Amino acid sequence: GQQVMQIPQYQHVQEGEDFTTYCNSSTTLSNIQWYKQRPGGHPVFLIQLVKSGEVKKQKRLTFQFGEAKKNSSLHITATQTTDVGTYFCAGPENTDKLIFGTGTRLQVFP
Amino acid sequence: NAGVTQTPKFQVLKTGQSMTLQCAQDMNHEYMSWYRQDPGMGLRLIHYSVGAGITDQGEVPNGYNVSRSTTEDFPLRLLSAAPSQTSVYFCASSLGTGQETQYFGPGTRLLVL
Numbered sequence: 001g002q003q004v005m006q007i008p009q010y011q012h013v014q015e016g017e018d019f020t021t022y023c024n025s026s027t028t029l030s031n032i033q034w035y036k037q038r039p040g041g042h043p044v045f046l047i048q049l050v051k052s053g054e055v056k057k058q059k060r061l062t063f064q065f066g067e068a069k070k071n072s073s074l075h076i077t078a079t080q081t082t083d084v085g086t087y088f089c090a091g092p093e094n095t096d097k098l099i100f101g102t103g104t105r106l107q108v109f110p
Numbered sequence: 111n112a113g114v115t116q117t118p119k120f121q122v123l124k125t126g127q128s129m130t131l132q133c134a135q136d137m138n139h140e141y142m143s144w145y146r147q148d149p150g151m152g153l154r155l156i157h158y159s160v161g162a163g164i165t166d167q168g169e170v171p172n173g174y175n176v177s178r179s180t181t182e183d184f185p186l187r188l189l190s191a192a193p194s195q196t197s198v199y200f201c202a203s204s205l206g207t208g209q210e211t212q213y214f215g216p217g218t219r220l221l222v223l
Contacts, residue, residue, distance in 0.1 A: 001169065004152075006152075009150065030209065031209060033211070033212075035212075041216075042200055042214040042215065042216050042217050043153065043200070043202075043212070043214045044214070045211045045212065045213070048211065088152060088153065090153075090212075092207075092208055092209040093208075094208075095207045095208060095209055096141075096158060096160055096166065096207060096208045097155060097158065097168060097169075097208050098143070098155070098208040098209065098212060099155065099169070100145070100152045100153035100154070100155075101152055102150065102151065102152040103152045103153075
């Protein structure tokens with residue numbers, strides 16, 4: 001079945017530094033979704049990308065969908081302590097199965 | 111509008127015991143699913159349902175049963191708990207399919223001794 005991998009697994013940054021997590025799928029995706037999970041919380045939807053090469057921004061967060069629709073990235077500019085958490089990408093294997101990546105845990109030191 | 115609710119929040123079981131994790135949503139969503147979360151493994155799909163009366167297996171279905179008798183409820187049953195089932199379990203729902211935005215419940219933390 002479809003596999004979705006993320007790197008890095010962990011990232012520690014100083015507040016104000018930038019952060020990037022990368023997501024790679026074993027198959028071509030119809031879309032890619034990103035979720036954030038705060039420590040002790042549940043995953044919360046951030047954004048969905050559909051088009052090849054699509055770039056979307058949410059304040060300090062920039063999301064990209066690769067040209068081949070097999071990879072994606074999330075970049076955070078000037079991290080803040082509120083960015084702490086685990087970031088997951090997820091891609092549908094078909095209309096019924098949403099497969100999540102392994103996640104990247106971000107720690108921000110003040 | 112409570113969204114997706116899960117009970118219990120925390121449970122301790124002994125090996126071989128059975129239990130049911132409850133999940134309910136009040137958003138009239140057709141699609142519901144169960145994931146388990148383990149360190150370094152991300153979220154893995156256990157079972158899902160595209161509507162009342164319809165269920166199917168996800169990535170890691172062994173040891174778990176589900177049913178969907180109503181649109182609102184999607185319970186997950188562990189027939190004979192094993193230590194390998196120690197995990198955090200999340201229920202999620204979406205309006206129509208697995209390709210749409212998933213709304214997650216708060217999770218159930220399960221420890222099997």
